[in-house]
Amino acid sequence: MSQHDEQRRKLLGRLNRRLAYTAPLLALVAGGGVLQASAGDDAAMADVTSPSDASLMLASNHTEGAAEAQGEAEGEAQGEAEGEAEGGDSAAVARPEGYSPAYSETGDNPQQMLARGEALYYDTSLSSNGLACANCHGSNGQDMGYNSTFEQPFPHRVAMGAHQFGMSAVHADEMVQICMVVPMAAEPLEWGGEALTSLAAYVVEVQKRVAGEPHDL
Ligand code: HEC
Structure with missing residues (x-):
């Protein structure tokens, strides 16, 4: 060694x-x-x-x-x-006023949207540190790096959201933004943009898979 x-x-x-x-x-x-x-x-x-x-x-x-x-x-x-300070402003990661998501948080999102979300899940260019979602959460449906909170449907409490942003519960798109800002060390994605929408739709299906429920992946 x-x-x-x-x-x-x-x-x-x-x-x-x-x-x-x-x-x-x-x-x-x-x-x-x-x-x-x-x-x-x-x-x-x-x-x-x-x-x-x-x-x-x-x-x-x-x-x-x-x-x-x-x-x-x-x-x-x-x-x-x-080398970063702890704690953050939830304004960056919480749904802005007047925003309504273009995906369904109960599922039934178009296959095309899910496919786009899956592609972005592997995309290292989303981060500033060379990471993609898949580096922490697994490839090929391996699903890892999640806490047990993820077994409940959104919105629900997530430790990272509570500790770093003071949020008592998070939606799927807010969770995407939290991982964009914290582990991916990047700017949040555009609210209502196709990247955030499709990643959130994909995350909703992954949530079902992790919970052992029927899903569209
Ligand atoms: C460097 C590692 C890392 C990367 C990269 C990362 N995450 Fe995470 N993610 C975490 C950690 C740690 C948690 C657990 C947070 C918690 O439970 O407090 C988590 C939790 C999650 C959860 C589940 C939260 C819940 O319990 O409901 C989702 C969904 C998620 N991440 C999505 C993403 C997406 C989408 C990306 C890419 C845009 C991403 N993550 C990139 C580390 C990462």
Whole structure:
């Protein structure tokens, strides 16, 4: 094992202990390359390359009970890793006044809209850090990096929305915006634009799939 691997392992170990997370998904961003691994997966960890000035982003599944404390630790660790301040203005991610979504949050959205949403889910150009939604949430219907809140239909409470934006519940499009702004480190998508609309419609179907319900994917 190289010295760099060793450093990386130590950094991960430190974050691990600090967050005390249970079933984590780590997306490691190093020099433009992206790696996903579950913590403790030695083979995957050893694959990590270009370890210098890597920024570490973290997505973790945690239990409801631990959500409160962990949300804070997560924000802190994320802020540390990204050099960004914690906390945000919900104005950027909450539905603006007078906006009415062009997708249905109960489902039954056109196949074409879902296909477009799926394409965007894999699109790294949406972020400023080289990540796509799929890097944290899985490819080919693998569905990962979600907390158990996601098993309920929208709108519902999401720890990231509550902790970072003071939102008591979020709609699917608001959740897309939250992940755009926080883990994707990008500007929110245009409200009512086809990107946000189709990603939100896609997320509604993924929600059903994760909940084990009939879906259109
Ligand atoms: C760097 C990792 C990362 C990336 C990239 C990312 N997310 Fe997330 N996402 C998370 C984390 C962490 C959570 C868990 C938030 C929580 O439960 O508090 C989450 C939760 C979610 C949820 C479920 C929230 C719920 O419980 O209802 C959805 C939907 C979602 N993300 C969509 C997206 C979409 C769409 C994109 C791309 C535009 C994206 N995410 C990109 C980390 C990421």
